[in-house]
Amino acid sequence: MDNAKEGFIPVTGGNVWYRISGNGPSIPLVVLHGGPGSKSSDSDPLRQLGTDRPVIHYDQLGCGKSDRPTDTALWTVERFVEELEQVIQALELKEFHLLGHSWGTMLVASYLFKKPKGVRSVIFSGPVLDAQRWEQDQRNYLKQFPQEIQETIEKSERNQTTETEEYGQAIMAYYKRHMCRVDPWPKEMEEDMEQLNHQIYNFMWGASDFTVTGTLKNFDATGRLSEIEIPTLFSCGRFDAASPEATEYYAGLVQDGEFHVFENSSHMPGIEEPEAYVEMVREWVNRQELRPGA
Numbered sequence: 001m002d003n004a005k006e007g008f009i010p011v012t013g014g015n016v017w018y019r020i021s022g023n024g025p026s027i028p029l030v031v032l033h034g035g036p037g038s039k040s041s042d043s044d045p046l047r048q049l050g051t052d053r054p055v056i057h058y059d060q061l062g063c064g065k066s067d068r069p070t071d072t073a074l075w076t077v078e079r080f081v082e083e084l085e086q087v088i089q090a091l092e093l094k095e096f097h098l099l100g101h102s103w104g105t106m107l108v109a110s111y112l113f114k115k116p117k118g119v120r121s122v123i124f125s126g127p128v129l130d131a132q133r134w135e136q137d138q139r140n141y142l143k144q145f146p147q148e149i150q151e152t153i154e155k156s157e158r159n160q161t162t163e164t165e166e167y168g169q170a171i172m173a174y175y176k177r178h179m180c181r182v183d184p185w186p187k188e189m190e191e192d193m194e195q196l197n198h199q200i201y202n203f204m205w206g207a208s209d210f211t212v213t214g215t216l217k218n219f220d221a222t223g224r225l226s227e228i229e230i231p232t233l234f235s236c237g238r239f240d241a242a243s244p245e246a247t248e249y250y251a252g253l254v255q256d257g258e259f260h261v262f263e264n265s266s267h268m269p270g271i272e273e274p275e276a277y278v279e280m281v282r283e284w285v286n287r288q289e290l291r292p293g294a
Helices: 045-051 079-088 103-112 132-144 149-157 164-177 189-194 200-206 220-226 242-252 273-288
Strands: 005-011 014-021 029-032 057-059 094-101 117-127 232-237 256-262
Touching: 005 079, 005 200, 014 045, 014 079, 014 242, 029 045, 029 079, 029 103, 045 057, 057 149, 079 103, 094 103, 103 117, 103 220, 132 164, 132 242, 132 273, 149 164, 189 256, 220 242, 232 242, 242 256
Parallel strands: 029 057, 029 094, 094 117, 117 232, 232 256
Antiparallel strands: 005 014, 014 057
């Protein structure tokens, strides 16, 4: 977008980079990227919504264009939630919609449990709201792969040899089925994977999607989802690492929670079905703004 504005915001632990795409008249949309340790996508199709409303992305501390401190005391859910609060305050957002993707849904849920003011609606995209269930879903998916791939992943994680080419090829076979089914992957997605901050990912999550050993190991928001009282949409791809069964279950825990599946996507519908993804988000936020009494 030509009329994008970007800059840096001081937060606890350093400065984070942000970008505002568009200046449409409707209520802003704030997007939280996945990871932990990943970054915002420069080619996120949601930026097209800038003609309707400002679309705000930011790289979480330690990620992308933001500062990269190495103090592991900074890598807590609470500090990342505080960072979101600091971004919202710095940008003087009085009302906004929230969209979290993947690990970003953990942040969104944790933020909403603090009952913040001004959030008009929320979208949980490819939600990770129960770490143990996520791990179990990935292990169930893994059983559908050839024995050789299963054994390579099991052996590499057991022996902590996840840096080998053999492991890389095995994990890529899984990613191409349940992370992003576009073949070949867009160059930007490959670069994003390469730029992942492994210190944050390994500290908070662990070796891989199949084995949660980090500080998020026991993260489970399901017992509190019923506390969310704003309009809530849960979405995932038919082949998503965030399984449709888990995503629909989460939707059922929120009063009037809605559920949407992208039939031709896995975990990256913004890349796999960009037009359908943008249309879903546009229709959702517009509908919330038209609701009587909203």
